[in-house]
Amino acid sequence: MRGNAMAFTTSVPLDARHPPTVRSIHAQLRQDLVTLRLRPTQRLSENELALRFGTSRAPVREALIRLADEGFIEIQPQRGSFVTRISLGAMRRARFVREAIEISVVRKAATEGLAAPFRASLDQAMAEQEKARDDAEGFTVADDAFHRTLVEGIGITQLWAVLEREKAQFDRVRFLSLPHTTPVDVLVDQHRAIVNAIDKRDADAAEAAIRAHMSEVLKITQKLTERYPDLILDDA
């Protein structure tokens, strides 16, 4: 039992309009998937899960369908459901989408300016990052908060949800990379560079700063691929 995994419960892709039973099952399984307690290639039986959660197969099945949509499991008809390996192709895509959107976001922020409350939240997120410099999980939470604030700051409804969807794959890798993470100082400096560029209303500098930040993330995954070949599928 690793209680520290709770830091990864921050994202809740299944909102309140779903039945509570399904939501609960989905949340627990997702947690186990992100923290790799459920390891790639492992089988997930609907019957077994129904037993474990004390429900019938119906809600379990619904939760599994959503997990399959998120790319965590693969449902093979009449055969079984299996935990997917981390897909390098999916990671490349997620990174591309994230970079494309965040570039547009910071350019817009640099051009039109950022409302005061959001600007304040960015400072707070950066402060929390420095405070959590020796707590890798606390740092990832603050890092998420930073990027989320940035994206939500430009006032486009549910835009963060699009990134969150792509981010799902990343979360597993991030859990893997907790021990080998980039020094906090580097990342915080990059965050500060982004904010500074926005403050100076310099869109080009903001874009460059985001690009630098994103390429940092890529470096880590490169190393991990070699280290965990059984968990990561090189389909890029």
Add this chain to the structure above:
Amino acid sequence: MRGNAMAFTTSVPLDARHPPTVRSIHAQLRQDLVTLRLRPTQRLSENELALRFGTSRAPVREALIRLADEGFIEIQPQRGSFVTRISLGAMRRARFVREAIEISVVRKAATEGLAAPFRASLDQAMAEQEKARDDAEGFTVADDAFHRTLVEGIGITQLWAVLEREKAQFDRVRFLSLPHTTPVDVLVDQHRAIVNAIDKRDADAAEAAIRAHMSEVLKITQKLTERYPDLILDDA
């Protein structure tokens, strides 16, 4: 019965790994939703649909869940499922995401060049657009093919699927806008400008061309909002 609606069957978001029954029900309902045969605020009863499709509620329910994920319907627990109104907020988001990604795509294409087969497909798509100048539906198909080729040309797995997901909302509007569409010449010229910029390896010009093209789409939706206030929800 409007047989011409088949032109909108091009996108099939539900791939072969789903049960055929579910896929069929989902496809038919999606078709009816995109072509507005199922109109916003209309109720969809699981029982009624099960009767209509000659199945039990289970596959119907699964199809409805996916349609809800795509934003076409809203499932209200213990109350019913209703066709959503077209959301202006969702449209703004879709446009932002699409613009952000396509900008990154054409910049990459302009910087690194485009493989010959993809370059040829672009020409073919443009030729088909001109051929279908008096056939609004044929044009939208060719238009989709153009953008799809562009995105797939840079070789990132499933990147088009991300846009397709956002595009779902657009499809209903596009059906509405068939009578008031922008002149074919303008759109084809914009497409050609994009390709020319890529050929010249001019990333900035390519970005500018995409931006111009995207803002064209926005103009149309503006008009439609005023014309169909009962179908379109102004939540932007």
Add this chain to the structure above:
DNA sequence: ACAAGTCAACTAGTCGACAAGTACGATTTG
């Protein structure tokens, strides 16, 4: 006539059983 309360007819959510299909091991057969 009107208002409060009741009830019947819906809804989606859940359940347990069965159908259809697959995988793998035991058994039979060459």
Add this chain to the structure above:
DNA sequence: CAAATCGTACTTGTCGACTAGTTGACTTGT
């Protein structure tokens, strides 16, 4: 002894019945 075949025990897919919750019309009392 090897190979093909059959059987069994799984899997997901589908089904019809039941549960819980909501709504709106109707009844009933004032």
